[in-house]
Amino acid sequence: MSAPEAFYVTTPIYYVNDSPHIGHAYTTLACDALARFMRLDGRRVRFLTGTDEHGQKVEKAAREAGLDPQRFTDQVSQRFRELLALMDFSADDFIRTTEARHKRAVQALWRRLVERGHIYLGKYAGWYSVRDESYYTESELVDGRAPTGAPVEWVEEPSYFFRLSAWQQPLLEFYARHPDFVLPPSRFNEVVSFVRGGLTDLSVSRTTFRWGIPVPDDPEHVIYVWLDALTNYISALGYPDTESELFRTFWPADLHVIGKDILRFHAVYWPAFLLAAGVEPPRRVFAHGWWTNEGQKISKSLGNVIDPHALVGTYGLDQTRYFLLREVPFGQDGDFRHEAMVRRINHDLANDYGNLAQRVLSMIARNCEGRVPQPGPLAAADEALLARAHALLPAVRDAMAEQALHRALELIWELVGEANRYVDAQAPWALRKSDPGRMRTVLWVLAETIRHIALLSLPFVPGAASRLLDQLAVAQEDRHFAALGPAGRPLAPGTALPAPRGVFPRWQEA
RNA sequence: GGCGGAGUAGCUCAGCGGUAGAGCAGCGGAAUCAUAAUCCGUAGGUCGGGGGUUCGAAUCCCUCCUCCGCUACCA
Numbered sequence: 126m127s128a129p130e131a132f133y134v135t136t137p138i139y140y141v142n143d144s145p146h147i148g149h150a151y152t153t154l155a156c157d158a159l160a161r162f163m164r165l166d167g168r169r170v171r172f173l174t175g176t177d178e179h180g181q182k183v184e185k186a187a188r189e190a191g192l193d194p195q196r197f198t199d200q201v202s203q204r205f206r207e208l209l210a211l212m213d214f215s216a217d218d219f220i221r222t223t224e225a226r227h228k229r230a231v232q233a234l235w236r237r238l239v240e241r242g243h244i245y246l247g248k249y250a251g252w253y254s255v256r257d258e259s260y261y262t263e264s265e266l267v268d269g270r271a272p273t274g275a276p277v278e279w280v281e282e283p284s285y286f287f288r289l290s291a292w293q294q295p296l297l298e299f300y301a302r303h304p305d306f307v308l309p310p311s312r313f314n315e316v317v318s319f320v321r322g323g324l325t326d327l328s329v330s331r332t333t334f335r336w337g338i339p340v341p342d343d344p345e346h347v348i349y350v351w352l353d354a355l356t357n358y359i360s361a362l363g364y365p366d367t368e369s370e371l372f373r374t375f376w377p378a379d380l381h382v383i384g385k386d387i388l389r390f391h392a393v394y395w396p397a398f399l400l401a402a403g404v405e406p407p408r409r410v411f412a413h414g415w416w417t418n419e420g421q422k423i424s425k426s427l428g429n430v431i432d433p434h435a436l437v438g439t440y441g442l443d444q445t446r447y448f449l450l451r452e453v454p455f456g457q458d459g460d461f462r463h464e465a466m467v468r469r470i471n472h473d474l475a476n477d478y479g480n481l482a483q484r485v486l487s488m489i490a491r492n493c494e495g496r497v498p499q500p501g502p503l504a505a506a507d508e509a510l511l512a513r514a515h516a517l518l519p520a521v522r523d524a525m526a527e528q529a530l531h532r533a534l535e536l537i538w539e540l541v542g543e544a545n546r547y548v549d550a551q552a553p554w555a556l557r558k559s560d561p562g563r564m565r566t567v568l569w570v571l572a573e574t575i576r577h578i579a580l581l582s583l584p585f586v587p588g589a590a591s592r593l594l595d596q597l598a599v600a601q602e603d604r605h606f607a608a609l610g611p612a613g614r615p616l617a618p619g620t621a622l623p624a625p626r627g628v629f630p631r632w633q634e635a
Numbered sequence: 636g637g638c639g640g641a642g643u644a645g646c647u648c649a650g651c652g653g654u655a656g657a658g659c660a661g662c663g664g665a666a667u668c669a670u671a672a673u674c675c676g677u678a679g680g681u682c683g684g685g686g687g688u689u690c691g692a693a694u695c696c697c698u699c700c701u702c703c704g705c706u707a708c709c710a
Contacts, residue, residue: 483670483672627670
């Protein structure tokens with residue numbers, strides 16, 4: 126028996142100077158659905174998320190809160206942990222950049238880059254904004270302020286630089302060898318064209334604040350944001366111990382899921398750091414889009430930030446998960462609209478999926494003594510529906526392999542539609558008197574189809590799908606994809622079933 | 636300014652050389668097992684404008700317009 130194929134998926138680490146919002150929830154949700162899918166598909170999965178806790182803004186916010194930075198980050202990091210419970214995220218590890226394991230990894234990576242001659246000491250000068258934690262060039266300023274409107278001051282400081290300029294060609298060659306390194310393809314084009322335009326060396330240390338990881342052998346400097354933050358993906362695997370079982374199993378990462386705003390750091394800087402350190406770059410970076418709220422850009426000043434707690438509280442967890450993953454092709458921007466949410470809840474979930482299960486399970490409860498019916502010989506229509514059900518896993522697997530989460534759901538719902546059409550065509554309620562044997566066959570075929578739908582929807586709507594599997598009396602140990610298909614674990618006739626209960630209630634406008 | 640993407644039915648989009656498609660909305664009908672859910676039928680849109688290639692273009696080429704992303708630059 127061969128070892129299960131590994132799958133390592135990560136969210137970005139979230140900056141603690143912000144409360145969890147729909148963007149964080151969305152990124153983590155996508156990773157969660159992928160991680161759940163891969164686990165059910167028999168792969169050995171590691172799903173990492175965490176928090177980014179260093180930097181001047183955090184230092185300042187802590188001071189304002191009257192706390193030392195560590196206490197402060199302990200508190201705010203907790204809010205991101207709570208998001209995991211709120212949305213039933215199945216992360217295997219949660220990393221914080223203030224942890225010892227991370228500091229050790231970052232300093233080791235730094236030393237390695239120094240040893241290999243990729244880091245040198247220089248001087249950094251420019252217009253600096255504390256608020257943005259960013260330097261601007263003279264030409265970027267607008268009326269003496271940052272493009273963001275933040276005040277700036279002229280700052281000169283000694284700084285260590287990473288020789289990014291030396292990595293233009295190696296990166297371009299790397300991209301050429303890995304045309305799927307960045308998805309969606311349009312983002313890949315942006316990255317390649319950015320690198321083609323030339324790269325300048327990257328400032329990787331600061332002396333203007335203390336809250337960070339000290340530069341080894343030069344404690345006046347603190348390691349600057351990206352070299353610190355990006356390293357989390359390997360520090361969580363125990364870097365620099367690259368010979369450990371953990372590291373060897375899961376690195377290189379299969380997938381970094383990110384928002385499109387941090388694409389450059391993940392698709393240019395990160396592989397450059399790793400190539401320079403002699404570590405293999407990740408296999409893929411997927412940049413997803415942004416949500417607007419009822420057509421409006423989301424911002425704190427507009428006061429239209431979407432709180433995940435509110436979403437889950439209002440619409441329900443499975444409903445929220447389904448909407449976010451189904452409404453918008455993964456990778457594109459999307460618009461969050463109450464009306465659209467209600468349509469998805471009532472049509473896709475309640476009417477199509479929930480009602481399919483309910484009508485079938487009710488008929489079984491009433492006409493088959495509440496037990497999985499015994500099928501007779503299968504007719505062509507039965508074989509056709511079952512064939513569709515059996516073909517679903519490979520199709521969904523292909524969609525998931527390219528992070529087409531919306532497409533995966535679409536495929537599942539195509540089977541839901543087939544099953545509803547089959548119910549109408551076979552009209553088991555009419556067979557009840559005319560041909561009870563045939564009715565039992567039809568209901569068994571439907572129950573078996575619903576089992577496939579429930580198992581395959583488990584990564585997306587885990588709560589409802591589990592409840593549906595309960596109603597089909599599917600044992601816990603049979604809740605994985607190897608149980609699908611004719612060679613899997615079809616429903617055994619005679620198995621007693623619990624009383625059916627709706628899994629997706631309709632939305633009632635208050 | 637450069638690079639890339641997009642402009643197709645009311646809305647969201649697929650199609651990417653061979654007589655215009657899906658979902659949603661709308662309209663008409665059937666059914667009644669079910670969460671008043673389901674199923675069937677119904678889309679007459681110059682495929683952004685113009686020009687070209689081709690037996691034939693939404694689909695290739697040129698050009699113009701509009702929108703979006705990335706990037707650069709300017710006194």
